[in-house]
Amino acid sequence: MKSLSLSIAIAAAATFSATAATPVSQYIDHLRSLNDYHGTVTYSVLLPQAEDPVVYNIDMLSTVIEADTLAPCRYLIEWDMRPGEDADITSSGFSAYLHGSHYRYRDNRLQEYHMSWDSIPFIMANGGVQCNAQFADVLPQFIGRELNRLVADTNFVHIWAADTLYNGRHVAVLAGRQMYRGYVSKEATYIFDPATLMPIAIELENNPGSISEQTVSIRFNGNGTDAFPIATEDDLMARYPDMFEKYRESNFRIENLPGTQLPTFSAPALGGQRYAYNRGDRPGTPLVIAIVDATVANTPATIEAVRRAAATSPTAFDVIIAFVTNDAEQASEIAGKPRSGETILTGARSLARDCGVTACPTLLYVDSRGRVTDVTLGHSNMLTDTIIQTVYPMR
Numbered sequence: 001m002k003s004l005s006l007s008i009a010i011a012a013a014a015t016f017s018a019t020a021a022t023p024v025s026q027y028i029d030h031l032r033s034l035n036d037y038h039g040t041v042t043y044s045v046l047l048p049q050a051e052d053p054v055v056y057n058i059d060m061l062s063t064v065i066e067a068d069t070l071a072p073c074r075y076l077i078e079w080d081m082r083p084g085e086d087a088d089i090t091s092s093g094f095s096a097y098l099h100g101s102h103y104r105y106r107d108n109r110l111q112e113y114h115m116s117w118d119s120i121p122f123i124m125a126n127g128g129v130q131c132n133a134q135f136a137d138v139l140p141q142f143i144g145r146e147l148n149r150l151v152a153d154t155n156f157v158h159i160w161a162a163d164t165l166y167n168g169r170h171v172a173v174l175a176g177r178q179m180y181r182g183y184v185s186k187e188a189t190y191i192f193d194p195a196t197l198m199p200i201a202i203e204l205e206n207n208p209g210s211i212s213e214q215t216v217s218i219r220f221n222g223n224g225t226d227a228f229p230i231a232t233e234d235d236l237m238a239r240y241p242d243m244f245e246k247y248r249e250s251n252f253r254i255e256n257l258p259g260t261q262l263p264t265f266s267a268p269a270l271g272g273q274r275y276a277y278n279r280g281d282r283p284g285t286p287l288v289i290a291i292v293d294a295t296v297a298n299t300p301a302t303i304e305a306v307r308r309a310a311a312t313s314p315t316a317f318d319v320i321i322a323f324v325t326n327d328a329e330q331a332s333e334i335a336g337k338p339r340s341g342e343t344i345l346t347g348a349r350s351l352a353r354d355c356g357v358t359a360c361p362t363l364l365y366v367d368s369r370g371r372v373t374d375v376t377l378g379h380s381n382m383l384t385d386t387i388i389q390t391v392y393p394m395r
Contacts, residue, residue: 027172028147028151031199034064037073037139037141037223037226038226040220040221041056041138042057043216044217045215046217053215055083057079058138060076060078060135068099068100070100070128070130074098074099075096076094076096077094077095077135095133097136099232101114102122104133108246140223155178172194186206188204189204191203198220198223200219203216204216204217250358258373259372261279261372262371265350265354268345269346285316285317285318286317286394287366288317288319288363288365289363291357291360291364301379302379305379306321306384310341313392316395318343319342320343321335324347325347332344363375367394
């Protein structure tokens with residue numbers, strides 16, 4: 001799109017009657033209080049050395065939660081990247097923030113941050129991870145917060161034109177220059193639809209005239225409303241099962257599983273049956289679930305340790321050996337036939353994902369009411385003793 005320069009905006013302001021126009025504060029208040037927003041954006045970045053811009057397509061949803069002081073809104077941002085407008089997608093990812101937890105995925109890496117686990121990333125001077133995620137600044141609530149800061153900043157020399165023409169269309173424009181030690185560090189132009197008070201486009205020139213100059217063009221292709229679809233981490237996992245299953249780096253979920261009900265899952269059992277468990281079911285007998293991977297070298301030793309514990313424990317318990325891999329023949333070769341009180345499953349990736357398992361083996365201890373009481377991560381030579389000691393209080 002064409003850039004609306006600061007000089008044009010200033011000239012346009014001369015024809016504007018302030019008494020009949022909507023003030024910038026009303027736009028800011030509208031953006032900051034917006035609920036159930038759903039928008040699409042084309043985000044182009046051009047560097048001085050490049051012939052073509054890098055183009056991102058963004059789909060974003062957000063809603064304001066007044067009690068949350070860590071960010072202006074909850075949000076979900078999905079994006080893909082192309083080296084040019086007509087090129088194929090070369091990268092994609094998402095960012096999400098909800099209830100003191102932030103998630104970001106790109107390049108086969110899923111990072112997560114939780115306020116209850118480590119508050120430092122959320123309270124850093126630059127606004128924290130939740131406010132500095134890629135493209136968070138194009139969410140309307142973040143735009144409103146930024147404009148509120150800019151119009152109050154004496155280093156931001158700006159003009160507000162509440163009714164001017166751009167490409168034959170009536171628009172409202174805020175344009176200004178951010179000064180730093182006597183130099184222009186940023187030029188910014190925000191273009192709005194006066195009918196909806198929503199953004200149409202944003203033009204940014206970062207570090208103009210320097211070797212690090214960067215031109216950013218943001219075009220809002222659609223601004224609408226949709227109920228925010230993510231209420232819990234479970235909702236996010238259901239939306240991106242492969243990312244959480246394959247690329248999760250944190251043990252946060254598995255380490256916080258004790259004290260919660262075992263999630264619903266189902267998987268094929270050796271012998272052709274299908275095993276199904278529903279959250280809230282009561283096994284009646286304590287249960288040890290060994291989540292294993294046929295490709296991991298210590299899987300046979302882990303299975304043997306679980307079976308020794310089951311045979312010698314003073315507290316009786318049933319066993320589920322859950323292979324995340326799908327090959328039933330390979331699972332049968334490793335585990336052999338099920339013992340008494342034992343079930344062998346294959347293709348149990350959904351169980352691993354929903355429990356937050358990031359590495360195998362992982363053992364879950366479930367009491368007779370279906371509540372996870374403890375977990376054991378990894379294999380050790382003392383695994384049999386660890387299982388017996390962990391199960392003993394469950395009798």
